[in-house]
Amino acid sequence: MSDGMGYLIAAYATALVTVLAYAVAVITGNRAAARRLAEARARHEKADHV
Amino acid sequence: MSRIFTPKSLGVAAGLTWGVALWVGLAVAPTDHIMGQVQRIMYIHVPAAWSGFLAFFLVFVASIAYLIRRDARLDHLAHAAAEVGVVFMSLAIVLGAVWGKPTWGVWWTWDPRLTSAAVLLAIYLGYLAMRAFTDEPERRARLCAAVGIIGFLDVPLVYLSVLWWRTLHQAPSSPETIARPMLMALWLGVFAFTLMLAFFTTVRYQTAHWEAELELLEVSHV
Numbered sequence: 001m002s003d004g005m006g007y008l009i010a011a012y013a014t015a016l017v018t019v020l021a022y023a024v025a026v027i028t029g030n031r032a033a034a035r036r037l038a039e040a041r042a043r044h045e046k047a048d049h050v
Numbered sequence: 051m052s053r054i055f056t057p058k059s060l061g062v063a064a065g066l067t068w069g070v071a072l073w074v075g076l077a078v079a080p081t082d083h084i085m086g087q088v089q090r091i092m093y094i095h096v097p098a099a100w101s102g103f104l105a106f107f108l109v110f111v112a113s114i115a116y117l118i119r120r121d122a123r124l125d126h127l128a129h130a131a132a133e134v135g136v137v138f139m140s141l142a143i144v145l146g147a148v149w150g151k152p153t154w155g156v157w158w159t160w161d162p163r164l165t166s167a168a169v170l171l172a173i174y175l176g177y178l179a180m181r182a183f184t185d186e187p188e189r190r191a192r193l194c195a196a197v198g199i200i201g202f203l204d205v206p207l208v209y210l211s212v213l214w215w216r217t218l219h220q221a222p223s224s225p226e227t228i229a230r231p232m233l234m235a236l237w238l239g240v241f242a243f244t245l246m247l248a249f250f251t252t253v254r255y256q257t258a259h260w261e262a263e264l265e266l267l268e269v270s271h272v
Contacts, residue, residue: 004152014141018141044267
């Protein structure tokens with residue numbers, strides 16, 4: 001490809017994939033942490049009642 | 051007001067702004083008559099580097115504030131910003147390499163700008179490794195705050211390296227020497243990446259905060 005078009009496509013594809021993959025990882029991690037915390041709180045309250 | 055600036059609204063704003071920035075950078079800004087199409091990499095390379103620097107500045111400020119106030123929330127903020135900074139700085143270095151090959155003829159060279167940027171990335175990778183390998187939360191926060199403060203000293207060095215040692219990497223462009231549409235694409239990119247930094251840091255901060263609470267619950271449960 002002339003005029004550096006191949007490098008341009010590679011650069012933009014890299015940026016898009018990196019940002020999207022990181023966004024998915026961050027959001028998934030956030031939801032998983034929220035779920036684990038809710039479960040731990042529930043276990044904690046249950047143990048307190050016993 | 052706080053309901054408007056939720057992580058979700060920040061994420062949507064960041065995504066939309068970046069969409070517009072990509073369109074302006076790829077379709078509106080004119081083609082550079084010397085470098086050709088490959089110059090458009092500037093609209094993502096410079097914003098990625100900027101947001102990396104800004105993230106490390108956040109780590110620096112949060113680390114100083116932590117050592118003064120000993121508030122765990124400040125440590126969580128430093129942790130979140132360091133991780134996001136590493137992602138953006140890695141992206142900036144990779145994009146620089148992709149731009150360097152057709153422009154300079156090499157993917158990588160030990161130019162002062164490139165070398166100092168690589169050292170900066172290594173410092174914050176070390177910061178994240180230190181977080182992962184130190185168990186005791188207070189000791190971890192204290193050690194990482196020290197690295198977050200000392201590590202930031204490399205940021206001005208990276209910025210000034212192109213002025214102190216004129217080698218392969220170009221010096222910063224002046225807004226007066228750039229065509230208006232090119233400048234608009236660049237500023238839009240910087241704005242979009244700043245919003246992305248705000249979004250990622252907010253969500254990672256929330257996650258780090260919850261993980262710390264979970265750690266405490268598990269310790270008290272044992």
